[in-house]
Amino acid sequence: MVTIGEAARRSGVGIELIRYYERTGVVAGPERSPAGRRQYNADEIHALRFIRRCRDLGFSLAEAKSLLGLASSTGLACGEAQSVGQHHLKGIQKKICDLQQMEAAMVQLMRPCHSGQQDCSMLETLLQGSESDWPPQDRCLNI
Amino acid sequence: MVTIGEAARRSGVGIELIRYYERTGVVAGPERSPAGRRQYNADEIHALRFIRRCRDLGFSLAEAKSLLGLASSTGLACGEAQSVGQHHLKGIQKKICDLQQMEAAMVQLMRPCHSGQQDCSMLETLLQGSESDWPPQDRCLNI
DNA sequence: TCTTGCTCCTGTAGGGGCTATAGCTTGCAA
DNA sequence: TTGCAAGCTATAGCCCCTACAGGAGCAAGA
Numbered sequence: 100m101v102t103i104g105e106a107a108r109r110s111g112v113g114i115e116l117i118r119y120y121e122r123t124g125v126v127a128g129p130e131r132s133p134a135g136r137r138q139y140n141a142d143e144i145h146a147l148r149f150i151r152r153c154r155d156l157g158f159s160l161a162e163a164k165s166l167l168g169l170a171s172s173t174g175l176a177c178g179e180a181q182s183v184g185q186h187h188l189k190g191i192q193k194k195i196c197d198l199q200q201m202e203a204a205m206v207q208l209m210r211p212c213h214s215g216q217q218d219c220s221m222l223e224t225l226l227q228g229s230e231s232d233w234p235p236q237d238r239c240l241n242i
Numbered sequence: 243m244v245t246i247g248e249a250a251r252r253s254g255v256g257i258e259l260i261r262y263y264e265r266t267g268v269v270a271g272p273e274r275s276p277a278g279r280r281q282y283n284a285d286e287i288h289a290l291r292f293i294r295r296c297r298d299l300g301f302s303l304a305e306a307k308s309l310l311g312l313a314s315s316t317g318l319a320c321g322e323a324q325s326v327g328q329h330h331l332k333g334i335q336k337k338i339c340d341l342q343q344m345e346a347a348m349v350q351l352m353r354p355c356h357s358g359q360q361d362c363s364m365l366e367t368l369l370q371g372s373e374s375d376w377p378p379q380d381r382c383l384n385i
Numbered sequence: 386t387c388t389t390g391c392t393c394c395t396g397t398a399g400g401g402g403c404t405a406t407a408g409c410t411t412g413c414a415a
Numbered sequence: 416t417t418g419c420a421a422g423c424t425a426t427a428g429c430c431c432c433t434a435c436a437g438g439a440g441c442a443a444g445a
Contacts, residue, residue, distance in 0.1 A: 102392075102393075103392090103393070103394095104392065104393080113432090113433085114392095114393085115432080115433065115434075116431090116432070116433085118394090118395090119431080119432065119433090123431090132440095134393090134394095134439080134440060134441090135393090135394065135439090135440090136392090136393060136394075136440080137393085137394090154431095156344055156347055156348060156351070157341075157344050159430080159431090160430080160431070161430095181352065184348060184351065184352045185352070187348065188345065188348045188349070188352070191341055191344050191345045191348060192345060194337075194341050195338060195341045195342060195345065198300070198334055198337050198338045198341065199338060201298075201299050201300055201334050202331065202334045202335060202338065204299060205299060205327065205330065205331045205334060206331070208327065209324065209327050209328070209331070245421080245422075246421090246422070246423095247420095247421065247422080256403090256404085257421095257422090258403080258404060258405075259402090259403065259404085261423090261424090262402080262403065262404090266402090275411095277410080277411060277412085277422090277423090278410090278411090278422090278423065279411080279412095279421090279422060279423075280422085280423090297402090302401080302402090303401080303402070304401095
């Protein structure tokens with residue numbers, strides 16, 4: 100049984116964030132000392148670390164909570180977790196694809212500019228944006 | 243001079259979002275009709291489209307506003323725009339790198355799981371997280 | 386014993402970038 | 416004239432924190 104500070108240190112989740120997770124029901128509130136202080140056992144720290152790992156992997160809090168629920172149930176529910184994971188993986192791949200397009204656009208945007216001159220091709224390009232590219236079609240169909 | 247609805251259509255920025263941009267000072271408020279309705283000229287629609295393009299490229303509103311300021315000033319201020327752009331390009335590349343690590347981790351996480359079985363390696367892996375990987379070191383130093 | 390300084394508590398406000406609602410007025414076509 | 420779409424303002428909500436104010440508890444040193 101450790102304090103919230105120690106739980107924060109061991110789980111890698113900040114104190115304020117732990118309280119926030121409790122307040123919003125992502126994790127259950129731990130026992131309290133007679134003086135009202137939170138006291139965490141190993142499982143609760145584990146749950147916090149689980150949430151952190153999910154967040155590190157880009158899962159939303161809702162997804163993290165749902166995965167924690169699956170993981171906490173007896174007999175890990177593989178199918179559901181796979182589904183959440185696959186969905187998430189697709190989201191990540193879509194984002195990578197979008198960002199790579201963004202990167203290409205930025206490189207293109209800045210390429211012919213000779214820094215220091217008055218007329219910046221980058222700004223001109225941004226200003227020239229045609230109307231016809233809206234709404235943008237989804238170029239990441241290969242996912 | 244067109245209505246806000248038409249401006250939204252032409253710029254690709256939603257009506258509520260246009261009003262939000264005006265309210266928060268990202269763009270200036272346009273003229274009003276005698277009845278108090280917003281009326282947009284070509285330049286203002288241009289500015290909205292400029293902001294949208296910046297946002298599409300992942301610039302923050304503050305960056306977009308700053309770029310718009312540079313682009314609107316007489317004699318495009320290339321140096322500053324280049325600096326903002328370079329900074330942003332690095333940000334994009336960092337995000338791509340982070341997401342690729344996330345993707346690799348997700349693939350790794352889900353790889354040995356044979357869907358439908360009771361013990362899901364994905365959840366187990368998330369549960370097993372060691373304490374020693376915190377704080378995580380920055381693995382994207384090659385940018 | 387008293388004080389110092391750290392940790393903890395609750396509650397609340399703020400951030401960024403929207404999105405949606407409620408309740409009203411205006412414009413236009415049938 | 417009626418009816419409906421589109422506009423207006425103001426406000427609240429979303430997600431995921433982060434930070435602050437103003438207290439209370441607790442261990443160690445003077």
